[in-house]
Amino acid sequence: MDALPDQAGAPSGGEGRGGKLATNIVHFARTLRTAGLRVGPGQILRAIEAVEAAGLRKRDDFYWTLHSVFVNRRDQREIFDQAFHVYWRNPRLLEKMMEMLLPSISVPADPEDKKQLSRRLQDALQAGKGEAPKEEGEPPEVEVEATFTVSDREVLQHKDFEQMTQEEIDQALKAISRLRLPVPERRTRRYRAARRGPRVDFRASLRRALRPEGLTELRKREPRRRPPPLVILCDISGSMARYTRMFLHFMHAITNDRDRVYCFTFGTRLSNVTRALRYRDVDIALEKASAQVEDWSGGTRIGQTLHEFNNKWSRRVLGQGAVVLLITDGLDREGAAGLAEQMERLHKSSSRVIWLNPLLRYGAYEPKSQGNKAMLPHVDEFRPVHNLESLAGLIAALDVKMHPADRRLTDWQTELRKE
Amino acid sequence: MPSAKPASIDATIELLKNGDYIADRSLATVLYLALKLGRPLFCEGEAGVGKTEIAKVLAATLGRPLIRLQCYEGLDVNSAVYEWNYSRQMIEIRLAEAQGVHNRDELASDIFDERFLIRRPLLEALQPHTEGAPVLLIDELDRTDEPFEAYLLEVLSDFQVTIPELGTIRAAETPIVIITSNRTREIHDALKRRCFYHWVDYPDLKRELEILKVKAPGAGERLSRQVVGFVQELRKLDLFKSPGVAESIDWATALSELNALDLDPKTVNDTLGVLLKYQDDIQRLQGSEAAEILRKVKSDIAAQPLG
Numbered sequence: 025m026d027a028l029p030d031q032a033g034a035p036s037g038g039e040g041r042g043g044k045l046a047t048n049i050v051h052f053a054r055t056l057r058t059a060g061l062r063v064g065p066g067q068i069l070r071a072i073e074a075v076e077a078a079g080l081r082k083r084d085d086f087y088w089t090l091h092s093v094f095v096n097r098r099d100q101r102e103i104f105d106q107a108f109h110v111y112w113r114n115p116r117l118l119e120k121m122m123e124m125l126l127p128s129i130s131v132p133a134d135p136e137d138k139k140q141l142s143r144r145l146q147d148a149l150q151a152g153k154g155e156a157p158k159e160e161g162e163p164p165e166v167e168v169e170a171t172f173t174v175s176d177r178e179v180l181q182h183k184d185f186e187q188m189t190q191e192e193i194d195q196a197l198k199a200i201s202r203l204r205l206p207v208p209e210r211r212t213r214r215y216r217a218a219r220r221g222p223r224v225d226f227r228a229s230l231r232r233a234l235r236p237e238g239l240t241e242l243r244k245r246e247p248r249r250r251p252p253p254l255v256i257l258c259d260i261s262g263s264m265a266r267y268t269r270m271f272l273h274f275m276h277a278i279t280n281d282r283d284r285v286y287c288f289t290f291g292t293r294l295s296n297v298t299r300a301l302r303y304r305d306v307d308i309a310l311e312k313a314s315a316q317v318e319d320w321s322g323g324t325r326i327g328q329t330l331h332e333f334n335n336k337w338s339r340r341v342l343g344q345g346a347v348v349l350l351i352t353d354g355l356d357r358e359g360a361a362g363l364a365e366q367m368e369r370l371h372k373s374s375s376r377v378i379w380l381n382p383l384l385r386y387g388a389y390e391p392k393s394q395g396n397k398a399m400l401p402h403v404d405e406f407r408p409v410h411n412l413e414s415l416a417g418l419i420a421a422l423d424v425k426m427h428p429a430d431r432r433l434t435d436w437q438t439e440l441r442k443e
Numbered sequence: 444m445p446s447a448k449p450a451s452i453d454a455t456i457e458l459l460k461n462g463d464y465i466a467d468r469s470l471a472t473v474l475y476l477a478l479k480l481g482r483p484l485f486c487e488g489e490a491g492v493g494k495t496e497i498a499k500v501l502a503a504t505l506g507r508p509l510i511r512l513q514c515y516e517g518l519d520v521n522s523a524v525y526e527w528n529y530s531r532q533m534i535e536i537r538l539a540e541a542q543g544v545h546n547r548d549e550l551a552s553d554i555f556d557e558r559f560l561i562r563r564p565l566l567e568a569l570q571p572h573t574e575g576a577p578v579l580l581i582d583e584l585d586r587t588d589e590p591f592e593a594y595l596l597e598v599l600s601d602f603q604v605t606i607p608e609l610g611t612i613r614a615a616e617t618p619i620v621i622i623t624s625n626r627t628r629e630i631h632d633a634l635k636r637r638c639f640y641h642w643v644d645y646p647d648l649k650r651e652l653e654i655l656k657v658k659a660p661g662a663g664e665r666l667s668r669q670v671v672g673f674v675q676e677l678r679k680l681d682l683f684k685s686p687g688v689a690e691s692i693d694w695a696t697a698l699s700e701l702n703a704l705d706l707d708p709k710t711v712n713d714t715l716g717v718l719l720k721y722q723d724d725i726q727r728l729q730g731s732e733a734a735e736i737l738r739k740v741k742s743d744i745a746a747q748p749l750g
Contacts, residue, residue, distance in 0.1 A: 064636075066636065073480060074476050074480065074639075077475075077476055077479045077480055078452065078472060078476055078479075079451075082452075084468055084469075084472075085452055085468070085472050087469075088468065088469040088472035089472055089473075089476060091469070091473075091640075092472070092473040092476060092639040092640055092641060093639065093640075095640055095642075096632055096635045096636065096640055097629070097635075098626075098642050101642065212516075212517060212588070213516055213517020214517055214519060214588075214590070215519075226527075226529035227527060227529070230527070230529060230532055230533070230554070233536065234547060234551050234554075334683070335681065335682075335683055339627050340626055340627055340628055340629070341628070343516075343627055344516060344588065365723075
């Protein structure tokens, strides 16, 4: 295992700078890229440089040399490891596989692309067709058409996602993609110049003092403000199935609207879909996200998944005053085992927990289920989320000052505490 | 005089060993590359696996000054790179006025002189040092916010800093840069790409034993073996915070201070706070679970004696 395979086209340092080794590294980098690692030409150059510096005496050294350049995150280690062992044991094998694969990716991918494209194109064309006859019928009355759309939207605002037809859902999705979160900001520890800030900006004052008028006034500064990170935990279990698509679109819209948004889905297990949702195109983003999630419309283990979140992710995403949006109906399959403790921890490690519950749309809602009882004491805000209006209301809710906590929430919380 | 940088990976392992740091080959490889090619080393890993220690040991064994920049939220150029000494500047202006200096250009060049410059760690690291290029430790980078990261990007790629009043200051000799992160947030890829990346893992049983031998010499062989076995078992559990190497060293030291020669359930219960830092974890382990693990460790040792 110690010696590298240096015959038969395998990497060898003997060819001077560049040569076969360089070619092999380039191929290896390409393999990694195909496997999903982000490898750019800069890294390839650096890898070649690094291998030249470290030498090729030991297979292990070679492994760690390439590792230090190509791996950027811990979760890339497994992919790198597998690729390395396959590639450098027999580069030919992988090359052959790639040769076999490449054409099949590039050539037949074409029709596939077309298929994909055509479906979306078709949708677009059909949408056009749907509108075209109308316009033919009443071409001059554009304004009427417009008012119709507005009132249409109005109806849509109040309609429960659950009762929407496919067409209405499509419209709602469009409305969601237009949603913009206002920027409820938090004070940071950075400063910026301000006329009446609380602190003196000495540097600016001194520079000013050098002007002909001399030191006439002190320059001031104030804390800079910026929106806090937002963490969305979305329930995708069976009981939420009708809403899931809406929420995915909602998460996508928010993710692409601002920075520092982290999205997770949970049912029986927790998946981090943040990177997938960063794709601008909503179809690609959702496709990538759904490929990653394995527990669609299954059961719910809120306690278990929150435990996973708290252990693995909370320290990484809940810094700097993060706000948590928890989207779930709180119906836990496992009788809320351990849920209260996990909720408490979540609550204590974030600046605000906002629970969005579609069940809250029923006027007579009472926190009766085990899960609801366990969760309710540990949220700052409890809101319905079943139609466009409530989503828009949520946006206002993100601003602390504008909306104090729901009265009903405090009532329930005191009641639950008594029990 | 500073020692020369190590000439091979084996020499790097040796060098770290001289500073009482037992490194595995992967770390030595990356470190060797970083030293040889003059690029920063980016170490990520759980708390207490010895990331910061690398820089300290490196500075000590190479005989270089260690410059440490501890990151925190809101870290800005004023506290990371440089600041003007405002009060002295004010006095200078006052004195100039008293002496009747009215030439403003002269005054400006006077008060923005290097005499009034306070050097913070990043600028300090670019200055020439008699002992050779310093080791710059940028500790817990994940604690700062993204704007500072972006600034660092500039410093780390060109090793220069621009001060508007003075001009650009370039490093006389590239400093040895070690960046650490506890991964409380993802560091941007752009920054990582400029560095050699290394994930510092928990050591395996054999290496951790070696580490204890060096770092906690007071603990007997049997005790060390039990401590390491116990800690290794704990890391397999789903704890909120698994104990790091620092914790096992602390524990071994604490136990030897208590004159323990052999682990027993009571001692474990009493000293669990050295090892675990979260009440939930302690509560879970205290009592039967700790005793169970201890039993397993002891039977493992019995089955596989040292060697």
